Amino acid sequence: MDAQRSLNITIDDTSPIIRYQPLSLFTLDTVPDPLTGWSPICGAKTWVCDDHSAHTTSFDGAKFALSFFGTGIYLFGNVTSGMSYELTIDENG
Numbered sequence: 001m002d003a004q005r006s007l008n009i010t011i012d013d014t015s016p017i018i019r020y021q022p023l024s025l026f027t028l029d030t031v032p033d034p035l036t037g038w039s040p041i042c043g044a045k046t047w048v049c050d051d052h053s054a055h056t057t058s059f060d061g062a063k064f065a066l067s068f069f070g071t072g073i074y075l076f077g078n079v080t081s082g083m084s085y086e087l088t089i090d091e092n093g
Helices: none
Strands: 019-021 039-041 054-056 063-065
Touching: none
Parallel strands: none
Antiparallel strands: 019 063, 039 054
């Protein structure tokens, strides 16, 4: 009988496997606007985010997606100002 193994992997918010929709409208010369979509918040205060970064949005209907194979997932974050979120796994809300 094979022993089951458990492995936890943390995926940073800057990982390319996370697909944010829509992205905020900004360029390297402007500040991201969370009212227009997902915006990166970089702890280093640069456009190159490090492991102290996050993404934020105030855009109604914004979403993010990632695909994975496994038996569990943890979502870390918060909502403010009366906002909420819906989590869908395997296309089931």
